[in-house]
Amino acid sequence: MGMTATQKILAAHAGREAVAAGELLTVPVDLVLGNDITAPVAIREMERAGCDRVFDRDRIALVLDHFTPNKDLAAARQCSAVRAFAERHAIKHFYDVGVMGVEHALLPEKGLAAPGEVIIGADSHTCTYGALGAFSTGVGSTDMAAGMATGRAWFKVPGAIRVELTGTLARPLCGKDVVLRLIGLLGVDGAQYLSLEFGGAGVASLPMDDRFTVANMAVECGAKNGLFPVDAATRAYLSGRVTRPWTDCTADGDAVYERTVTVDLDALTPLVACPHLPSRVRPASELSHVPVSQVVIGSCTNGRLEDMRAAAEVLRGRRVRGGVRCLVIPASQEIYLQSLREGLLEVFVEAGAAVSTPTCGPCLGGHMGVLDEGEVCVSTTNRNFVGRMGHTKSEVYLAGPAVAAASAVAGHIAVP
Amino acid sequence: MSIFVYGDNVNTDVIIPARYLVRSDPASLAAHCMEDIDADFAQTVAPGDVVVAGQNFGCGSSREHAPLALRACRVSCVIAKSFARIFYRNAINIGLPILECPEAVDGISPGDRVTADIATGRIENKTTGRVFAARPLPPFVRGIIDAGGLLPWIARAETGASDDGEGAV
Numbered sequence: 001m002g003m004t005a006t007q008k009i010l011a012a013h014a015g016r017e018a019v020a021a022g023e024l025l026t027v028p029v030d031l032v033l034g035n036d037i038t039a040p041v042a043i044r045e046m047e048r049a050g051c052d053r054v055f056d057r058d059r060i061a062l063v064l065d066h067f068t069p070n071k072d073l074a075a076a077r078q079c080s081a082v083r084a085f086a087e088r089h090a091i092k093h094f095y096d097v098g099v100m101g102v103e104h105a106l107l108p109e110k111g112l113a114a115p116g117e118v119i120i121g122a123d124s125h126t127c128t129y130g131a132l133g134a135f136s137t138g139v140g141s142t143d144m145a146a147g148m149a150t151g152r153a154w155f156k157v158p159g160a161i162r163v164e165l166t167g168t169l170a171r172p173l174c175g176k177d178v179v180l181r182l183i184g185l186l187g188v189d190g191a192q193y194l195s196l197e198f199g200g201a202g203v204a205s206l207p208m209d210d211r212f213t214v215a216n217m218a219v220e221c222g223a224k225n226g227l228f229p230v231d232a233a234t235r236a237y238l239s240g241r242v243t244r245p246w247t248d249c250t251a252d253g254d255a256v257y258e259r260t261v262t263v264d265l266d267a268l269t270p271l272v273a274c275p276h277l278p279s280r281v282r283p284a285s286e287l288s289h290v291p292v293s294q295v296v297i298g299s300c301t302n303g304r305l306e307d308m309r310a311a312a313e314v315l316r317g318r319r320v321r322g323g324v325r326c327l328v329i330p331a332s333q334e335i336y337l338q339s340l341r342e343g344l345l346e347v348f349v350e351a352g353a354a355v356s357t358p359t360c361g362p363c364l365g366g367h368m369g370v371l372d373e374g375e376v377c378v379s380t381t382n383r384n385f386v387g388r389m390g391h392t393k394s395e396v397y398l399a400g401p402a403v404a405a406a407s408a409v410a411g412h413i414a415v416p
Numbered sequence: 417m418s419i420f421v422y423g424d425n426v427n428t429d430v431i432i433p434a435r436y437l438v439r440s441d442p443a444s445l446a447a448h449c450m451e452d453i454d455a456d457f458a459q460t461v462a463p464g465d466v467v468v469a470g471q472n473f474g475c476g477s478s479r480e481h482a483p484l485a486l487r488a489c490r491v492s493c494v495i496a497k498s499f500a501r502i503f504y505r506n507a508i509n510i511g512l513p514i515l516e517c518p519e520a521v522d523g524i525s526p527g528d529r530v531t532a533d534i535a536t537g538r539i540e541n542k543t544t545g546r547v548f549a550a551r552p553l554p555p556f557v558r559g560i561i562d563a564g565g566l567l568p569w570i571a572r573a574e575t576g577a578s579d580d581g582e583g584a585v
Contacts, residue, residue: 024557037479040440041440046567049571067437074438074439075438122480123477126478139502139506140478140480140483140509140510142510142566143505143506146566149570154566188475189472193501224501364477365433365434366434383477385430392452
């Protein structure tokens with residue numbers, strides 16, 4: 001029986017000819033990731049278990065991105081704990097304020113994810129690297145501790161849903177519209193314990209930044225990972241970033257999928273996920289009655305250069321409407337610098353938006369834009385659960401950067 | 417012994433809101449457990465109580481603080497129709513008892529008295545007298561739980577005490 005691409009990656013790492021869905025196995029991992037919220041727990045668990053060595057100081061990434069720049073004393077203490085651990089173990093890929101980025105924007109940029117690799121991260125959006133053809137998935141802090149100590153992780157081999165992309169993605173549509181459509185079709189647990197494996201002629205029309213957005217939100221329909229095929233765009237992205245050898249694992253022709261879902265890119269319209277689930281998807285054009293208090297453009301989902309460009313295109317020469325706070329957060333130092341060089345930051349500031357250093361801050365109601373009771377935010381982030389960005393009686397509408405920027409200008413949900 | 421009954425898609429943001437993730441000690445997490453879905457939970461939950469929920473329990477963020485908060489409240493078991501993947505493995509890895517049993521969830525109402533045996537998967541609604549059998553955990557997973565969590569399981573495997581034949585993680 002044929003294997004999915006995910007199964008082939010897991011089999012290769014397990015040193016096996018074949019694996020089957022449902023099997024439990026342990027495999028060596030290529031990279032273990034943690035951040036300033038999840039790593040302190042992992043470090044504590046390692047110490048509690050009496051483990052004072054890491055398996056490979058070059059295969060651990062620690063990124064201080066969630067409550068940074070330190071939002072308060074408690075956050076400062078958590079960052080100090082991670083900083084001390086990184087120093088003690090001479091962790092090569094340790095990223096602090098000034099060189100950091102939102103982890104899932106940063107790691108691909110730094111060449112830390114490549115096709116065919118197995119990556120675990122103590123952050124649910126670790127599935128982002130599937131855009132590059134890696135098997136990457138979110139785990140908890142104890143898995144991270146075990147991964148740092150032993151270089152291995154346990155997995156149940158997932159089955160898969162094949163996601164067929166047909167047609168061509170064209171602006172102002174973006175990866176967010178693709179993935180919101182998919183989550184709307186599958187529901188928030190429609191891919192529970194499964195891989196999403198993307199394919200079809202439409203894939204080629206998705207720039208890499210859009211693929212990152214799509215793979216990033218695979219977890220929002222319960223998926224273990226979301227995997228894109230490796231093509232010319234992937235190779236172009238990897239060029240100059242990844243110099244180590246990597247493996248292109250393509251699904252077998254007779255691979256078994258639980259089902260196939262088709263997303264017709266030609267039939268897409270700008271979409272928004274309404275409170276309080278990412279699956280409550282509606283056309284943005286039907287939501288112009290929703291007034292907006294805040295707009296956030298950034299995050300591991302939509303804080304990349306293409307997202308900055310899309311937002312700037314809408315905001316250029318226009319003004320954020322009075323009564324709306326618009327926050328723009330380039331997701332990494334590299335994206336920030338490139339946005340600066342292209343004049344995008346000037347566009348944002350002239351439009352009346354506030355531009356921030358990279359941080360996860362507002363996405364999880366951490367800092368930088370916490371919502372009060374009754375406030376409504378249009379956000380390019382990934383979750384709109386009750387209380388996600390602040391007060392339990394605030395509301396979050398998820399959208400792509402162009403819809404978010406258009407909503408900032410209009411003062412209500414709007415289509416670019 | 418009380419039960420707390422919730423619906424589908426109870427996510428980790430409501431189990432422990434991110435604003436409390438600046439700390440990870442059990443007492444701090446327990447004090448705010450379930451706060452955004454049930455403001456009284458932390459004050460009323462007692463050791464041995466059971467949480468009952470619908471589908472996709474623990475979806476969203478990978479924060480291990482969520483099962484840690486429930487464990488810190490000394491919840492004896494979470495019974496759900498299904499669990500989100502990361503919560504499921506986190507619960508196993510830290511030794512928080514969980515049982516997947518849609519029939520039991522449908523057969524339990526607020527106020528019922530419920531007992532659950534994690535070893536056998538037997539769930540009994542003492543109020544109605546109905547008995548349910550949860551889906552048994554795979555032996556590999558039971559091995560981790562029996563060891564007291566992933567790190568003790570690894571330590572056991574490294575000292576050669578493992579008898580599950582799977583090798584160290």
